[in-house]
Every structure is written in structure tokens, then in C-alpha cells.
Amino acid sequence: MNGSSLDIREAIAAAKAKCLAGEPLTKEEMVRLLDIPVGSEEDLLLRRTAKEAAMAVTGGKGYIWCAVGMDFVPCSMNCDFCSFGEKWQVIKEPHHVTEEEILKSVRRYVEGGAAYIVLRTTEFYSVDRLLSYIPVIRKEVPGEYVIILNTGEMTPETAEKVAAGGVYGVYHALRLREGMDTPFDPAVRINTMKNVSGSPLKLISLTEPVGPEHTSEEIAEAFLNTVRCGAVIGGTMARFPVPGTPLGDTRRLTDEEMAHLVAVLRLSGGNVVHDICVHPASPQTMESGANVMVVESGAIPRDTDFAENDWHDTSMLRARQLLEDAGYAVSSVDV
Numbered sequence: 001m002n003g004s005s006l007d008i009r010e011a012i013a014a015a016k017a018k019c020l021a022g023e024p025l026t027k028e029e030m031v032r033l034l035d036i037p038v039g040s041e042e043d044l045l046l047r048r049t050a051k052e053a054a055m056a057v058t059g060g061k062g063y064i065w066c067a068v069g070m071d072f073v074p075c076s077m078n079c080d081f082c083s084f085g086e087k088w089q090v091i092k093e094p095h096h097v098t099e100e101e102i103l104k105s106v107r108r109y110v111e112g113g114a115a116y117i118v119l120r121t122t123e124f125y126s127v128d129r130l131l132s133y134i135p136v137i138r139k140e141v142p143g144e145y146v147i148i149l150n151t152g153e154m155t156p157e158t159a160e161k162v163a164a165g166g167v168y169g170v171y172h173a174l175r176l177r178e179g180m181d182t183p184f185d186p187a188v189r190i191n192t193m194k195n196v197s198g199s200p201l202k203l204i205s206l207t208e209p210v211g212p213e214h215t216s217e218e219i220a221e222a223f224l225n226t227v228r229c230g231a232v233i234g235g236t237m238a239r240f241p242v243p244g245t246p247l248g249d250t251r252r253l254t255d256e257e258m259a260h261l262v263a264v265l266r267l268s269g270g271n272v273v274h275d276i277c278v279h280p281a282s283p284q285t286m287e288s289g290a291n292v293m294v295v296e297s298g299a300i301p302r303d304t305d306f307a308e309n310d311w312h313d314t315s316m317l318r319a320r321q322l323l324e325d326a327g328y329a330v331s332s333v334d335v
């Protein structure tokens, strides 16, 4: 073993010690781990170490995150990676999910062991309309699950109203190259994240959508922003290139690359980010420290067709299988 390999092994051990002590890594420490070549011996050590840390931090609990895409409609924000951007004109038959369709999906997800039921929308969906569904879902679908919204920007007042409406948490992210690949002012996105975590709501935020062009520095900075904003679930999502969008001819990251990212993020979040979510999930990512996986249906910003059933190779059975194969017990959230 050469000197630098030894140094990297020491850096991995030090990162695990910090993680178990509840201390987030610094940007420099994260970049060092992110720069380990994917597939190298050191990478495999990093991933094994992250899995050990995950088991210790989570107590072996894994969670299924089930998203219902509510509105398959053009969105005027036109993010470069999103099929809903109205300028890309790839949505041919707009569709708003009906109450009946929502209940059908939620029932199926809850029966399959979902911990999180997520109502996901484009940027300008009415929050009041979303909140009107919460009591209906609760009445019609009993079970031990929490409800999450993934929608547009929120003021402190909106966040309080959403919490009072029976919502557990909100997904919101400062996307990679926000303001370049999207028209948003990054400060606006960060404000919403802070407004959520400053309310009774939990903030959930992934480092996304990751493509091959993103540098270790950008990824580390984006993840540390989620830590600073107080996200309780972090993680990462790959960019799924959608034909017809400006970033549609890029490459999707491999499962090995995603596993590498997951491992670094797992060791980096201290006692702020408790759970690590990954999309798409694979045996490699679940063996590298992720303990939350995504199943989704309806309007998917990663596709040009409405998904009547679970999208691509996401399904409740597969989610359970991946979590259990990695040694996690499929659990509900302690509230």
C-alpha cells in the first residue's frame, strides 16, 4: 500500500468516527472522499465503512418513500432537466390526478409498507388544494405513515399552515447549478428550506439531480447546504436524461457512481441528516449506506409519459426486497 492510499484509509476511518460522533464533515473532507476513484479498492472500503455507519446510526431501520405525482402539466419554470418545462413541449396529454387515483395509490403504498406518502407537484400547485386532500387520505387510508408535500416555495406562514394541516414534512432542494440549469434565484430555494425547517415541519432534501459534469466541490457544497438547512433526510438522486429537454442527451450516472456518492453523503451529515435516500436505488447503493428508497407513480418529472403504475423498476416489492437484502427492517417513522 502506498502512502496516499494509507492516508485515504485513515481519512475514511476518521470520517466514520465523526459520523458516529454526530459531527458533519467539512467541505474539504467531503471533497477528499468524493475524489476517491469509483470502483477502486479505497472506494469499496469507503462503501463498506458507510454501510457500517448506516447500521449504527439507523438501528437497521429502512423506509419506503412513495410519491404520487399530482399534476402532469407544463410548468412555466422550465428547468433544463425537467419533462414538465413548458418550453420543451414534451407533455402531450396533461392530466391532474383525481382524488380517486390518489386514494388508490396511497392504499396500495400503505398496504406495501410505505413510511412516507408524498404528494408531489409542479411549482405553482395550490397549497390549499393539497391540504384539502390530507383529511380525505387520513380518513380513507388508515395506517402508520406520514404525509410529505413536495411543491413550490413556502413562506414561514405557509409552512405553519401546512404543518397545521397534518403534514409531517416538506421536500425541497437547492438543485445542483440552481440558477444556471434552472431560472430560480438560489436564495429563494434556500429561504423555503429554512422556512420549512424553522416550522414544525421536517425538511427532506436530496443532492440532485446529479450528472457526470458535477464536480466534487459542487456536490459537497450542495449537501452541506442541506445540513445547514437542517434536513433530517438527505441523499442523492441521479439526473434521468429526458429526451427533448436541454439536458436530455447527457449520461445517467451508473449504480457504482451512485453508491460512491451515497457512501460519502452517509458519512458527512453528522447528527443532522439521519437517513439517506437514493434514487434510483440498487443493491450497490443500499450496501453503501442508503436506507430510504423511492417508489413513484403519476406525474414524473423524469419521464414524458404519465405513469399509471409504479415508474420503471420502482415497486413496493422491489423496495422491500432491496432494503431487506441489505439487512434493513422496513419500518414506519417514529412520530
Ligand code: SF4
Residues within 6 Å of the ligand: 075, 076, 077, 078, 079, 082, 083, 084, 085, 121, 122, 123, 182, 301
Ligand atoms: S423542476 Fe419543478 S419548477 Fe422546474 S420545471 Fe419541473 S416542475 Fe417546474
